[in-house]
Amino acid sequence: MKTNGKITIQQIASMAGVSVATVSRVMNHKNTVKDTTRRKILDIMEKLNFNPSSVLVTKESSNTILLCVSELRNPFNGLVISGIQEAARQHNYRVFILQAQGVNFTFEDFKDVLQHHSFAGIILLTGVNDLKLLEMLALSCPIVRCNEFCAVNGISFVCIDEIAAARKATEYLISCGYRKIALLNSSLQFPFARRREEGYLEALQKAGIEKHDNWIAHISSINYSLAFSAAMNILTSSNKPDAFFTVSDVYAVAVIHAAKRLNIRVPEDISVIGFDNIELSSMMDPAITTVEQPGEQIGYQGCELLIEKINNPQTPVKKIFLDTELIVRESTAWRI
């Protein structure tokens, strides 16, 4: 007989046509069960590969943290995950990573997950947009959001001030003499994308620059090819921008390559700012000016917050904003 999952005493009792108590008595080697019944139960256990010790799910199973990530291939998330793993290790927790099937987590992604596995807590690394889902998760166990502002009551988070970071980057381009500034953003499904767009627009408005819808692109995920197409689109339009603020270093690389393809020089003809300061940004030629996010810190502090909440459910909700820094490299220059 083939069975893959855990078998319960209840299932064995039902198959043997006896009570759970009888199965328990056999498991506890009590001699109060008839020999034929005992034989029947032991036979079923053997067929099912039932290991009596497997029903001993102890408190230790709560040493597992579930880390929910939507974009595992975004290199920035790699940094955040390192920080989470580091904090978890120090506190003797292990981490299971669950990926969303789509851009955002849905109820479907969690189907059976919480019923069949026991977690001490959950870390959400972006990717949960559905408030009902957030509330459901928050009811199931302690939960912390990493790298994303969270408006739901009772959920602590660690993130950067997205609006300020995007405003600062855009203001830097304006201070270099640019007024035709494009925005390569992620899909507005992501709260971070909505906030960065807000910061970009604030900087434009403050400088009295009108926004130009054709220069704003929204890319569904952190994907080089999609960003390359979007950049080509903007750079081949009749009225070209002369600077780009992009919300990911991967997008900045795409803009630089699209420009190269079109014989547009960076930074002589256009300036480009990225976001994240992943290793790639300093590896590029030209090296990319970028907004540095403290990825490992975000992960580390997020996991620390969660463990604090696990150890003391009364811990008040904490909202931590970490600082960003604009790192000026070769992809930006004063407008000539």
Next chain:
Amino acid sequence: MKTNGKITIQQIASMAGVSVATVSRVMNHKNTVKDTTRRKILDIMEKLNFNPSSVLVTKESSNTILLCVSELRNPFNGLVISGIQEAARQHNYRVFILQAQGVNFTFEDFKDVLQHHSFAGIILLTGVNDLKLLEMLALSCPIVRCNEFCAVNGISFVCIDEIAAARKATEYLISCGYRKIALLNSSLQFPFARRREEGYLEALQKAGIEKHDNWIAHISSINYSLAFSAAMNILTSSNKPDAFFTVSDVYAVAVIHAAKRLNIRVPEDISVIGFDNIELSSMMDPAITTVEQPGEQIGYQGCELLIEKINNPQTPVKKIFLDTELIVRESTAWRI
């Protein structure tokens, strides 16, 4: 009373000073338990927040596959994981990803994991070197190895022919007129690294070229900075090579940047071959000649193998080798 994990009938029985059978009888609402005993047991259950239905871990928990990865930040693994997720999704399985704490998985990494969580099967994406650990895992549930040859009996795997792929790349450099060929390899702790070095050495030997130990570097993990240092080391030695075969596109990027730093032109002065064909390799300037591994296919077929084994434990062990292809781009040229 604070408890985080699952409480077992056994624990409640022990706290109440009764047998498991008695607890079961209370759970099954049997009227054969004394009122005072029943009250005592129910009190303990309440204090512990014990939910009798929580001991019902049904067969469905087996819809989870445990994916063990050591180098989550290696972009190539991102491709393999995509393939695994795709196959899992199609068969209605979910995947939990577990990272090794070090370069390779140890018994410590699996401590409590298999006791406290139920998995339908395990996919190892490299990173398990300890044969005893492999055997232990193979005993616990169906297991498949992805992206790495596996000599342990009973474990199916999907990988490329590492030796042939490395030989082909090195032979290509030789055919372009190079005889001073360096190797930027990963640590020989990784079976893939041992095999690629074997292929490299075979090609040299076949062409009557002596190996030059100073031109062979082993890097502990797929890390740009470490590879950059190793490349600088080799390129500043008195007797420089004029070509590099590297076992990762990330390493190839490091060689190209080290060369640039030293005013050595690629491909005019040195030719460079990478491995994997990650997106980055075509994004670079010069675009990188590389050995393409079918990453998504490796993941997809590996997961399919596992599910086949889950559904039919009698499935014979399968050893699948997928083809690689040398993609010639701008980082290699004929020797002048």
